[in-house]
Amino acid sequence: MNQYHSEEQYLEELQRNSCLPGGFSISVQSIRFVPEEKQDGPEASMNMTAIVLDEPTESFAGVFTKNAFPGAPVRIGRRLLEETAVQGVLINNKISNVCTPQGEDDAHRVLHAFTRAMKGKIKAPLFPSSTGVIGWSLPVKAMCEQAPELAAALNKDSLLPAAKAIMTTDSFPKLRSVPLGEGRISGIAKGAGMIEPNMATMLSFLLTDVSVPRDMMRRVLSRVVDRTYNTISVDSDQSTSDSVLFFSSGVCASVTEEELEKALMALCLPLSEDIVRNGEGCGHVIKVMVEGAASESQARGFAKALVNSPLSKTAVFGNDPNVGRFIQALGDYAGNHGVQLDEEKVSLSLGDETIYSGGRFRLDNEKEKRLSGYLKERALPAPCPGYPVHDKTVEIFVDLGIGGSRARVTGSDLSYEYVRENADYRT
Secondary structure (H helix, E strand, C coil): CCECCCHHHHHHHHHHCCCCCCCEEEEEEEEEECCHHHCCCCCEEEEEEEEEEEEEECCEEEEECCCCCCCHHHHHHHHHCCCCCEEEEEEECCECCCCCCCHHHHHHHHHHHHHHHCCCCCCCCCEEEECCECCCCCCHHHHHHHHHHHHHCCECCCCHHHHHHCCCCCCCCEEEEEEECCEEEEEEEECCCCCCCCCCCCEEEEEEEECCCHHHHHHHHHHHHHHCHHHEECCCCCCCCCEEEEEEEEEECCCCHHHHHHHHHHHHHHHHHHHHHCCCCCCCEEEEEEEEECCHHHHHHHHHHHHHCHHHHHHHHCCCCCCHHHHHHHHHHHHHCCCCCCCCCCEEEECCEEEEECCEECCCHHHHHHHHHHHHHCCCCCCCCCCCCECCCEEEEEECCCCCEEEEEEEECCCHHHHHHHHCCCC
16 A cells, blocks of 8 residues: 655655656646636636657557537547657646637647747647636637747656646646556546546546557557546546547567556556546545446446445545445436346445345444444545545445446545535636
């Protein structure tokens, strides 16, 4: 189990793992601007982040949100997947560039300004990626004016500045790195609210210097995303901007598809759980494991129903083992999806304690005390001190007694801080 005692200790750990894979450079610059849609409001700050390959690559992959109102960067990114080669991504926080009057044109203008500032070093398209307030327009003029400094500051020192710069309501940066063959895969992510990806406000950028064919990358990324980012939920809201982009510089020898998938899972699973642990106002990370289902999708449906139930989430937040809320969430899902459950075959545990089996709750005074203590022992401080204090989770086990399939979903509780953060988001 990882435990951190200060923000400095956590950042030192990230720094040790922040070496860029070969063939990549990054740059971060900040700007100040007044939002066009809120001229009477205070000046805002925005970070611009460039992740650029030394040379164009044909080995790239991406998975995007299924939200029916996607941002302009998502629309552009879907088309870029058909390109022969690309050379990186240009990211901004603060504004997500969703459904604005000239969203795609604005994104292209910023990309063009950066490409021009690179003076011939950019030979293939760049992906745009934006996160932040939905409905506001990009401050294009200020971003274009900053492009030369962003280009001039490209370096190969560390991926950590990029992990910090893409944050919005995140309390701490999220960065992971694992070895792969002669090289490695490194990844960063942002996301704290509006989190229940279905793809693929969550962004993740994955970089490797290992040579990987495009078709293999896309197969593996799709499978890994489905078992990692698609199994998390903070508030059951799917963002308009969810994106995962994966690039290979190809400067190291190739690996097998099995080796790639194993390494990518080892990277993305903890990275996705970092997002939940950093969820807005998160007081507990909740891990629901459902087995005995008729299919994996059914198991995932039940797990999400439990982890997304406001009543279940608030019980966990209050360290109150009100486990009847778990049963109602499961029964609600079954009843509304035509799933016949045999009460006698269903079992439910919280931590190591059986709380329901044989059609009856298994509770007593001493068990209630132990369950409350279990929840308290896994609580996170609120508000977040700027680093993950520990990686403990509240573990809920469900056996439906129907079949042989299983799934895992990781989510967060529902706290006062979550409501406060989202009520005051723009004000």
